[in-house]
Amino acid sequence: MLRDLKAIVSKEVKELVRDPRILLGMIIVPVIMFPIMGAVMHSVFIQVQESIKEVKVGVADFDHGNWSRVLIENLTNLGANIIEISATDEIQAIQQMQASNLTDLIVIPEGFSQNITQGKKARLKTYSIYTGSGMVESARSEAINSLIEAVKRGWSPDPFTVSENSIVKGKPLPVPPSTLFNLAMSQQIVTPIAIAIIIVMAMQLAATSVASEKEEKTLETLLSLPINRFTILMGKLFGSIIVALIGAIAYLIGFIYYMGSIFTLVPTEIGVDLVELGLAPSPVGYVLMGISLFVSLLSALALAVVISAFTEDVRSAQAIVGYIYPVIFIPMFLLMYLDVFSLSLPLQILILAIPYSHPILAAKAAVTGNHLIAIGGIIYVSIFTVAILYIAAKFFATEKILTARIKLKKLRKPKEKVT
Amino acid sequence: MAAVEVDDLVKVFGSIRALEGLSFRVEDGEIYGLIGPNGAGKTTALRIIATLLLPTSGRVEVFGLNVVEKADEVRKIISYLPEEAGAYKNLSGIEYLRFMASFNAESKDEAEAMVRDAVKISGLGERLHDRIKTYSKGMKRRLLVARALMTKPKLAILDEPTSGLDVVHSFYVRSIIKNYVKEFGVTVLLSSHNMLEVEYLCDKVALIHKGKIVAEGRPEELKTEYKAENLEEVFIKVTSYA
Ligand SMILES: Nc1ncnc2c1ncn2[C@@H]1O[C@H](COP(=O)(O)OP(=O)(O)O)[C@@H](O)[C@H]1O
Ligand SMILES: [Mg+2]
Numbered sequence: 001m002l003r004d005l006k007a008i009v010s011k012e013v014k015e016l017v018r019d020p021r022i023l024l025g026m027i028i029v030p031v032i033m034f035p036i037m038g039a040v041m042h043s044v045f046i047q048v049q050e051s052i053k054e055v056k057v058g059v060a061d062f063d064h065g066n067w068s069r070v071l072i073e074n075l076t077n078l079g080a081n082i083i084e085i086s087a088t089d090e091i092q093a094i095q096q097m098q099a100s101n102l103t104d105l106i107v108i109p110e111g112f113s114q115n116i117t118q119g120k121k122a123r124l125k126t127y128s129i130y131t132g133s134g135m136v137e138s139a140r141s142e143a144i145n146s147l148i149e150a151v152k153r154g155w156s157p158d159p160f161t162v163s164e165n166s167i168v169k170g171k172p173l174p175v176p177p178s179t180l181f182n183l184a185m186s187q188q189i190v191t192p193i194a195i196a197i198i199i200v201m202a203m204q205l206a207a208t209s210v211a212s213e214k215e216e217k218t219l220e221t222l223l224s225l226p227i228n229r230f231t232i233l234m235g236k237l238f239g240s241i242i243v244a245l246i247g248a249i250a251y252l253i254g255f256i257y258y259m260g261s262i263f264t265l266v267p268t269e270i271g272v273d274l275v276e277l278g279l280a281p282s283p284v285g286y287v288l289m290g291i292s293l294f295v296s297l298l299s300a301l302a303l304a305v306v307i308s309a310f311t312e313d314v315r316s317a318q319a320i321v322g323y324i325y326p327v328i329f330i331p332m333f334l335l336m337y338l339d340v341f342s343l344s345l346p347l348q349i350l351i352l353a354i355p356y357s358h359p360i361l362a363a364k365a366a367v368t369g370n371h372l373i374a375i376g377g378i379i380y381v382s383i384f385t386v387a388i389l390y391i392a393a394k395f396f397a398t399e400k401i402l403t404a405r406i407k408l409k410k411l412r413k414p415k416e417k418v419t
Numbered sequence: 420m421a422a423v424e425v426d427d428l429v430k431v432f433g434s435i436r437a438l439e440g441l442s443f444r445v446e447d448g449e450i451y452g453l454i455g456p457n458g459a460g461k462t463t464a465l466r467i468i469a470t471l472l473l474p475t476s477g478r479v480e481v482f483g484l485n486v487v488e489k490a491d492e493v494r495k496i497i498s499y500l501p502e503e504a505g506a507y508k509n510l511s512g513i514e515y516l517r518f519m520a521s522f523n524a525e526s527k528d529e530a531e532a533m534v535r536d537a538v539k540i541s542g543l544g545e546r547l548h549d550r551i552k553t554y555s556k557g558m559k560r561r562l563l564v565a566r567a568l569m570t571k572p573k574l575a576i577l578d579e580p581t582s583g584l585d586v587v588h589s590f591y592v593r594s595i596i597k598n599y600v601k602e603f604g605v606t607v608l609l610s611s612h613n614m615l616e617v618e619y620l621c622d623k624v625a626l627i628h629k630g631k632i633v634a635e636g637r638p639e640e641l642k643t644e645y646k647a648e649n650l651e652e653v654f655i656k657v658t659s660y661a
Binding site for chain 2: 215216217218220221223224225226227399402403
C-alpha cells in the first residue's frame with residue numbers, strides 16, 4: 001500500500017511541478033514578487049523611521065498653569081521638540097501652526113490645571129494635518145499620541161482625555177487622523193485588488209473561449225462562413241467584456257457595501273463633505289475611473305485573444321495568459337503603498353507604460369481630484385488598445401490563426417505530431 | 420463548369436511539404452472522395468479549398484471562383500466540416516443550428532427553413548433541445564453534418580465525416596450524405612482514410628499519398644485497372660509502385 005502511495009504521490013508531484021501554471025503561480029511569482037514588495041516596504045519603513053526620529057510639535061498653551069508647564073516639560077524630557085505658539089484663540093493657533101510649517105499641534109485649553117487640581121477630568125486637544133500621503137504621515141501623529149500617553153501614565157490615574165482632530169485642506173475636522181488614514185488605505189487596497197481581479201478574470205475568460213474554439217474546431221468552422229473576420233474578433237471581445245462586466249458588477253455591489261461600512265466610521269452628524277475634502281471619489285472621478293477600467297479591460301482582452309489564438313488548447317492558453325499576471329499584480333502592489341511620482345524616473349516610466357497601472361492610478365486620482373492623471377491614462381491605454389486590436393485584426397485575417405500552434409509541452413520538447 | 424478545379428497545388432509549412440503538386444477536378448453534382456493515410460495532405464487540401472489556408476503555389480477554383488482572390492464569394496457557396504470538429508458545448512443542438520443558420524440565411528424565414536431541414540437530416544428529434552455536451556460523439560457528428568448540409572451549399576467539403584464513429588453512426592452519416600446529395604444536387608468533396616466506405620459512397624475517388632494524387636477514377640475502374648479486390652488493395656499496389 002505504501003509503495004502505491006509513493007508512486008501516486010511522486011506522479012502527482014511531477015505532474016504538478018511540470019504544470020506551467022503551478023510553476024508560475026507558486027514558485028516564480030513569489031520568488032520575484034516578494035523581494036520587490038519587500039524592497040518597497042523597506043523604503044517605506046525607512047522613511048517612517050526618519051520622520052519619527054524627531055517629533056516636532058507645536059503647543060498652544062491657553063492654560064498657563066502649573067500642570068500645563070509640567071506637561072510641556074515632560075514632553076520635552078521624552079525627546080519631543082516643542083515649539084510654543086502664542087495665540088489668542090484656537091483658530092489662530094491652528095493658522096499659526098500651519099504658517100510655521102508644523103504638522104501637529106497640541107492645544108492645552110484654559111482651566112486645564114484647575115481641573116486637574118480639583119480632581120476633575122481635564123481635556124487636551126491635538127490637531128494633525130492630514131494630506132493622505134500615506135504611512136509616514138500616520139506614523140507621525142501616532143508618535144505624538146504615544147508621547148502624550150507616556151506622560152499620562154506618569155501622572156495620577158487618568159488625569160485627562162485627549163480628543164484627536166485632523167486638519168484636512170486647512171480645515172479642522174473632529175475625526176482622528178488614524179480614521180482618515182484607515183479610510184484611505186481601505187480605498188487604496190480594495191480598489192486595486194478589485195480592478196486586478198476583474199482584469200484577470202476577463203483575460204482568463206477570453207483566453208478560454210478563444211482556445212476552446214480552436215480546440216473544438218468551431219473557430220475553423222466560423223472562419224469558413226461568409227462572416228467578416230473582424231466581426232468574429234469583435235464578437236469574442238464584446239462577449240468576454242459583457243461576462244466580465246457582470247462579474248464586475250457583482251464585485252462592485254460588494255465593494256459599495258464595504259465602502260459604506262467604512263464611511264460610517266466618520267460620524268455623519270459633523271456634516272463634513274468627504275468628497276469636497278478629497279477623502280472620497282467625486283462623481284467625475286468615478287466616471288473617469290470607469291472609463292479607464294473599461295479601456296484597460298479592452299486592451300487586456302485583446303491581448304488575451306491574440307495570445308490564446310496562437311495556442312493549441314485551453315490549458316496552454318490559460319498558462320500563457322498567466323504569464324501576464326505578474327505585470328498586472330506588481331504595479332498594483334506598488335501603487336497600494338506608494339505614490340508613483342515619488343519613484344525614480346525609470347521605475348515611473350516602467351509603471352506608467354504598463355496599461356493595467358492606469359485604472360489603479362485613476363482610482364487614486366478619483367479621490368485626490370487630479371483628473372489629468374486619469375485622462376492622460378485613458379488616452380495612453382486607448383492608443384495601446386487600438387494598437388493591440390490592429391495587430392489582432394491583422395492576425396485574424398491570416399491563416400496563422402489556424403496554423404499557429406503553441407503548445408507548452410512542445411516548447412520544451414519539440415516533436416511534430418502527424419495527423 | 421467544374422465544381423472544384425485544383426491545379427498543381429503546393430503547400431509548404433516551414434520545412435514540411437504537405438502538398439506537392441496536387442491536381443484534380445470535381446464535376447458538378449458528384450460525390451468525390453480524397454483518400455489516403457494519415458498525413459497524406461487531405462486536410463491541408465480541403466482547408467485550402469475552403470479558403471482557410473493560402474496555397475504556396477498552384478491554382479484552386481470553386482465553381483470558377485478563385486479561392487484566394489474571391490474568398491468571400493467562395494465562402495457563400497460552400498459549407499465546410501472540419502476534421503474532428505466539435506460544437507459549442509453549452510448550447511443546445513437547436514440553438515447551435517439557429518446560430519449557424521443566421522450567417523447563411525438572408526431572412527429569418529429562410530433561417531428557420533434551414534433549421535427545419537437540419538432537424539430532419541440529423542434525426543436527433545427531441546434530443547436537439549439538450550445541451551450539446553450531453554451528446555455522444557456520433558450524435559454530435561450527425562448534428563454537424565446536418566449543419567453543413569442545411570444551407571444547401573453548392574459544394575460541401577467534409578473532412579473525414581465518419582472517422583471515429585461506430586458502425587451504426589457511420590452508416591447513418593453515410594446515408595445522410597448519399598440521400599441528401601441526390602435530393603438537392605449538392606456537390607460533395609470528402610476525405611477519408613477508410614477506403615472501403617469511400618468505395619460505397621463516392622462516384623469518383625483520388626488516392627492521395629505524400630501530397631500527390633497517385634491514382635484517380637471511379638472505384639470500379641480503379642479496381643479493374645489494378646486488378647484489385649477493393650480500393651485498399653489498389654492503394655497498396657499504387658504506393659509500392661510509386
Ligand atoms: N499547421 C501546420 N503546421 C505544420 N505542419 C502541418 C500543419 N498542418 C498540417 N501539417 C503537416 O502537413 C502534412 C499533411 O497533413 P494533413 O493535411 O493534416 O494530412 P491528412 O489530413 O491527410 O492526415 C502532415 O505532415 C502534417 O504534419
Ligand atoms: Mg486530416
